[in-house]
Amino acid sequence: MELKLWLPILIVFGMAESLGTSKDWSIKVPSKIPVLQGSCVDIPCRYKYPKTKKILNRWRGFWKRGNTLVASSFPSLKLTDEFHKRTRMSGYLQSGNCSWQLFGVRTTDTGPFHFRIELPQHKSNSFLKNMVTLNVFRVPAPPIMTVAVQDKVTATCTVTHVCPSSPPKFSWNHYGKRETKSKKPANKWLWKTTSTLTFTPEESDFNKPIICTVTFFGRKTTKGSVIPSRRRVTKYGVNI
Numbered sequence: 411m412e413l414k415l416w417l418p419i420l421i422v423f424g425m426a427e428s429l430g431t432s433k434d435w436s437i438k439v440p441s442k443i444p445v446l447q448g449s450c451v452d453i454p455c456r457y458k459y460p461k462t463k464k465i466l467n468r469w470r471g472f473w474k475r476g477n478t479l480v481a482s483s484f485p486s487l488k489l490t491d492e493f494h495k496r497t498r499m500s501g502y503l504q505s506g507n508c509s510w511q512l513f514g515v516r517t518t519d520t521g522p523f524h525f526r527i528e529l530p531q532h533k534s535n536s537f538l539k540n541m542v543t544l545n546v547f548r549v550p551a552p553p554i555m556t557v558a559v560q561d562k563v564t565a566t567c568t569v570t571h572v573c574p575s576s577p578p579k580f581s582w583n584h585y586g587k588r589e590t591k592s593k594k595p596a597n598k599w600l601w602k603t604t605s606t607l608t609f610t611p612e613e614s615d616f617n618k619p620i621i622c623t624v625t626f627f628g629r630k631t632t633k634g635s636v637i638p639s640r641r642r643v644t645k646y647g648v649n650i
């Protein structure tokens with residue numbers, strides 16, 4: 411009777427003690443990521459294990475949804491049909507990188523997913539308190555666009571995404587110099603990719619929409635447009 415009463419308290423106390431100290435298990439993963447259906451997601455992840463003097467040379471990493479294995483550090487390990495050939499763990503587990511990728515995202519891929527690490531010469535842990543949920547949406551948002559008119563027209567077209575390994579592709583309905591840049595995000599997962607179109611305008615280019623079409627990994631597309639106006643040019647004294 412007395413033991414039964416004390417046992418849960420001891421377990422809770424033991425767990426509380428094992429959280430948060432630098433000598434212990436810890437993990438950094440986003441808790442919620444919005445993902446476009448059909449596209450891919452790179453889920454960044456860092457973890458730490460309790461210090462040890464033992465020599466470690468074996469590392470086994472797994473991502474799971476409940477008891478279902480969805481990704482592992484052994485490419486040869488058989489996954490269920492649901493996740494077969496759709497996932498990859500590409501970071502170095504040795505250096506604390508537990509990042510993974512999911513391709514061809516389905517509406518059923520919401521998770522929650524958790525990481526499990528096994529160090530057979532030391533300890534193992536499942537990070538059940540730090541799960542990742544995916545918010546799968548079907549329709550991509552239109553791009554954010556800008557246009558500036560000086561002696562040249564400069565139009566930009568920007569989208570966010572979570573698939574930096576296969577960033578979106580851009581096309582414009584107008585000739586000109588094109589340049590695409592991706593920006594590594596502060597939050598580590600929501601990337602911003604911008605395409606910039608620059609051209610010297612002709613009279614016929616004004617007040618006509620410049621259209622940007624964005625194709626995401628998985629082939630879904632979105633469009634936006636901007637209209638360069640002549641008035642700005644007149645102001646700069648170029649085309650009176």
Ligand SMILES: *[C@@H]1O[C@H](CO)[C@@H](O)[C@H](O)[C@H]1NC(C)=O
Nearest residue numbers: 454456500501502507508509
């Ligand atoms: C983790 O590994 C992935 C895949 O190799 C890499 O893209 C990412 O930059 C690594 N993260 C860190 C913090 O080193």
